[in-house]
Amino acid sequence: MTHQHEGDDHDHDHAHPHAEIGEGRPGYYDIMETAVRELLIEKKLIGADEIRRQIEVLDSRSPALGAKVVARAWTDPAFRARLLANGRAACEELGISFYDDTQLIVIENTDKVHNLIVCTLCSCYPRPVLGLPPDWYKAKPYRARAVVEPRAVLAEFGTIIPDDVEVRVHDSTAMVRYLVLPRRPAGTEHFSEEELAALVTRDTMIGVVPATVDITGAAP
Amino acid sequence: MDGTSKSAGPLSGVVFALGEKAIFKAGDRVRVSTRSPIGHYRVPTYLRGKIGSVEKAIEPAGIDNEEEGYGRNAGSKRHYYRVAFRMSEIWPDYAGSERDGLHIEVFETWLERAER
Numbered sequence: 180m181t182h183q184h185e186g187d188d189h190d191h192d193h194a195h196p197h198a199e200i201g202e203g204r205p206g207y208y209d210i211m212e213t214a215v216r217e218l219l220i221e222k223k224l225i226g227a228d229e230i231r232r233q234i235e236v237l238d239s240r241s242p243a244l245g246a247k248v249v250a251r252a253w254t255d256p257a258f259r260a261r262l263l264a265n266g267r268a269a270c271e272e273l274g275i276s277f278y279d280d281t282q283l284i285v286i287e288n289t290d291k292v293h294n295l296i297v298c299t300l301c302s303c304y305p306r307p308v309l310g311l312p313p314d315w316y317k318a319k320p321y322r323a324r325a326v327v328e329p330r331a332v333l334a335e336f337g338t339i340i341p342d343d344v345e346v347r348v349h350d351s352t353a354m355v356r357y358l359v360l361p362r363r364p365a366g367t368e369h370f371s372e373e374e375l376a377a378l379v380t381r382d383t384m385i386g387v388v389p390a391t392v393d394i395t396g397a398a399p
Numbered sequence: 400m401d402g403t404s405k406s407a408g409p410l411s412g413v414v415f416a417l418g419e420k421a422i423f424k425a426g427d428r429v430r431v432s433t434r435s436p437i438g439h440y441r442v443p444t445y446l447r448g449k450i451g452s453v454e455k456a457i458e459p460a461g462i463d464n465e466e467e468g469y470g471r472n473a474g475s476k477r478h479y480y481r482v483a484f485r486m487s488e489i490w491p492d493y494a495g496s497e498r499d500g501l502h503i504e505v506f507e508t509w510l511e512r513a514e515r
Binding site for chain 2: 282284299300326327328329330331342343344345346347348349350351352353354355
C-alpha cells in the first residue's frame, strides 16, 4: 500500500453524479482488482482492516485541507515562505500527514506566471492535501492536451491567460506532487482566514481556474 | 554561519561514494535520453531527446521506481531533478507564447549533459 497508483476510486460514498456504479457486469479491471485484493488477503500480505483504514485515510483528505493551507499562506507571509520552500514540511506543520511518502512542491501563481498541474502518465495528484482527483484529471484528453496546448485547455475552463503571462505546466511523473498557490483575489483585504479558505476551490489548486470572490461559476 | 567558526565549512579529504552527490546543478543544460528500455519507467516519450535546464536537484534523493517496479529497493536511491523545458523545444509548432514552459522531475539516469 505504499504507492497510490491510482485506479479505482469508487469504494466510497460521495455526492457527485456517477455513470452507472453497481450496475451491469463488472469490467475487466474491476474483476482483476477484486482477484488481486482477495489473493493478497488470502496470502496474509495485507488485511481487510488495512484496506478499510486506507480508505478512511483517503476520505479524510479533501480540497478543504488544501484551502486552509492556501488561506494560511495568504495571511501569514512567513508560512507562505516556508510553504514555497518545502510544501510537505509546511503542510505537516498544520497536521497534514504524507501517508504516501510523497514530496510536495507548491508553485505560486503571480501576475507573470500561471501554473497548471497534470500527470500525463496516470493520475499523480497531491492526495494528502486535496483527496481524490476529479475524473477529468484522470481522463486521457486532459492528460494529453495539458502538455501540448495548455492555453486551449485553460480556455475551456474559462481561464484566458494573456500572452505576456508565462504558462508553466507541471507534469508530475515520479514521487513529487504539485499544488498551485493561487493568487489572492483583489478586494479580500478584510477577509478572515476562514472566509478566504472558502474562496479556494479544488480547481484553483490544480491551476485550471483563478480564485475569485464570486466562486459560484468557478468549480463544478 | 557568520564565518567566525573554523568548523563552519565542510572538512576536506572526505571521499563520496559513487552516486552519492548529484551530478547536475541548477542551470545545467541536459538532454533526456532517447532510450526505450523494456520495463517500468516514467519518463514521458514526448520528452525523449529534448533539451532543458536543471532547476534544482530534489532532496531527498528518491528510490528509483524503475527498480522499485520489480521489488528491488535497497540501495537504489537516485538523484532526481526538476527540469524546465520550453514548450517550443518540445513542440516545434507550439501555438502559445514563447515564454511557456514545461516542468517535470527526471531521474539522473535519464539525463545527459547538453552543450547548448
